[in-house]
Amino acid sequence: MNIKKAIRDGLSIVFENFKMIPVVYIANTSLALLLALPVFSLLNNDIGYKGIRDEMTSGFNYEWWSGFSLNAEGLEKTIRPALSGGFAALFDNFELLFTGKFTSFGLMIFLFGLTYIFLNAFFNGGVIGLYADEKRTFSISRFFSLSGFYFHHFFALALTAVLLFFVFYKVIHPAIFGLIDHFSVKWMSEKAVWFLNLAGYFIIGLFILFIKIVFDYARIILVVENKESSWLCIWLAFKFMIRHILKTFGLYLILILAGLGLLLVIGFIQELFQPKTLLLLLLLMIFQQVFIILKIGLRFTFYGSQLELYRQYKPEMITVKKRRKVK
């Protein structure tokens, strides 16, 4: 019941403050455009006059790509067959989470990813600040004012999260697969080893989720409880999550399922819809941009719902605090 209510209330907050979504969408699109323009330029120069352009109008020419990729540098390396499919390029992105190979698309993409993380550390202050406010009246100035107000805390949280994930991918990730290799090295069944590895990836996923949830609640606690210490908020968030592990994970998993639903829709649209004319291409681009907007909206729904879930338990938390004080 709590999860359902939290999601309903979270959605309602997001709808009431939907004007924040375009702000973040513009940031996302602007960053992407900064790199998409040089990609257009290099592709236009490479295939604009070539015979393979006919095939590239409706499909993908593997032979061209094989040659092109042999000497590819920088952004050129990111032009790959996966872009042709409906799902493959999106799977590539999720694969990064499980492998930790964040520089596999090159340093430029990596730096843009980091920039987006810290840019959103700024925006998240405005988003959660507004959601936590009882009045919830959105205005650009108020949004940016709250973003600025919480930025140093949210930046510290984002930096801590990034560092924690760095340690995770450098220490825990290899340790998990090191153990798997150690145990399975003499196994004769190929399938058994495969499933053990799959379990390893599942554990990686749980770890990522765990860290993510802690930091989400840390931001909420920081705003709701008006805390000054980001570290303390991480600790409180950790305690909160452990105390309500089924609810916090449950909420997250339901929203992840919603995200997967969105992904399936856009994936199938892209899979079935291979535009061969400019008009159809523009139509596909509209679908894609709607997906990005919905994805940002879903992310805000995470924040809103988690905030509401936290609020549902807040009296209990206060009670706990009071008891401690009495002692």
Add this chain to the structure above:
Amino acid sequence: MTKRILFILMCFTISGFTQDIPCEKIVDYKMEVELNPENKTITGAQLLKWTNFSAEPVQEIYFHAYLNAFKNTQSTFFKETFADPSAPLYFGKDRFVDGWGYLKLNSVKASISKKFENKDLSAGVQYIQPDDQNINDQTVFKVVLPAAVDPSEEIIFNIQFTSKLPYWGYRAGYKGNFFFAGQWFPKISVLENGKWNCYQYHCNSEFYADFGDYDVSITVPQDFIIGASGVLTDSSASAGKITCRFVQSCVHDFAWSASPDFQVVTKTFQYSDFPPVKIRLLYFPDHKNYVDEYITTIETALEHFGLWYLPYPYPQFTIVDVLVDTKTGSMEYPTMISMNYPWNAAKGSKEFQWVIIHEFAHQYWYGILASNEFEHPWLDEGFASYSDIRLLNAVFGEINYSKEYLKRRNFSIPFDFNKIKTNPAFIRMNNFSKFASSDKTDQFSWNFSNYNSYKANVYHKGSILLATLENYLGEDVFSKIMKTYATRFQFKHPLPQNFIDVVNEFSPQSMDWFFEQSLYTAAVLDYTVSRISSSQVNPPRGLDENGNLYSGTKPEENKTYFSEIVVERLGEFIIPVDVVITFENGETIKEVWNGQKKWKKFSYQSDAAVLKAEIDPEQKLLLDVNYSNNIKYRKRNSFPAFRWSAKWMFWLQHLLEVTMVFS
């Protein structure tokens, strides 16, 4: 128990299939060996009869002891492997802790009729290093005889040896109760022109040996199943062990594998008047899903290669499906291959069929035509790669691009891109192009600059140079060439010149110029359309012959265009090329350029502007390292770039949102 009964029944069923194939038999091996699964050793005795077919007496006999490549990291094999970052053979400490491999000679005795009888020559055994003087390498040894073997005389060796299989060794090794014995016994070298053609075990080399008869009895624990070269003729069981005897004539090596986990499937291939072939598949339970594909792919290969080259001459063909997580790999041995393929691989890439066909093709270009893989590796690998392309294209059609997600040791989630089709020849073409100028193709296998260049210039270039030749000469002529070469040199040791001679026999002109460039140099073949232009022809201005100003027509009324196309040879490889020019009115002109100069200009005056120019429009020249520059349009079309950059931008937008996990 059921498995065991079936196995014995099969032994009797198979016996009698052995055929005597005519060939020049220089060696005659009789071996009795026993596998000890506990200490991973094969102990045994070898009776080897060798005939000196040369015109000179021979005082020293050279042998291979390939397993010593795995004795320690000082072997030439390991040194070369570690020195080459592109070599695929990674032997981390976790992979090799359980033991090194070696071949130990317990005693070496020999007899020559009327000269010496069962003479112990163990003291005269010397390890030698003919290739690199690496004194720590023990993969070649020689035996000094007390008396020479005269021409046409026979010597009989009686060698007692112990072969220790390495853990996860390359082409030979064990894991758990799976054992694979390749290059496992003392093998005599090839005497050519009075000299021993004998090389060490290298990172990038395969093998060379004489034809002869093999009669090998292998003893294993009773619950083990054996797959081996040749035909199982009989077996006997006692004291918890089973001994199986495998016999084959006219082969030049013998490999075997054993495990109690093997499942066995057999089927007899019969087609037209071809001799029947028993296909015997040994597979692990995890690979049950591949059984039908194994059998049907081999049947397809037997049929087509039989028609294209010559019918498979041996009575049996064995496939040993090895554990993926070993380094025994996919490899060819006479009348047997090992196949290493994961249980969940992508189907659309047809890589499974591709690898089987490739390994089976070696039965012809390594097995039946036993070229020297040390000296001319392309004669085997290039021909096998050409044959796999030919059969895949003829029967299996285009292949899909596929990708393996979350790939790591023993794990991946394959994904087929059904919309991205390609041709195996193009894959080989692209894999070759990056290393096109690194090395020439016909050279000793360990002299390539690195493993990648070896693969590119031996496997890929070797195959596409044959495919290019086929396109150049025409399918009919080339089919005759391949069939003649296969038939004429079966059970022989052909050299590159033998093949070139056959080509020249059927070709309307000598093709020496082609082989000189493609085999004996690293010349790069790359043609491009470097410039394409059209401009409307303006009416003449100024004074005409009468001293009056030209009145002329207005430019818009004049629909004549002057077009120029410049084609260029970017590489050193010279070959005549077709150039097709297409005009905007649909008219086409075909030109032939001999490619002798660095560039050639074609000029036209016509009533339409030029649309595009294409070099080699039928894509006959698969050796061209960059085909995408062969076609050029006069006007740019930005739509494809826009389409792909839009897709790219959406991918990046999504990636940026995914990074929010870390915020």
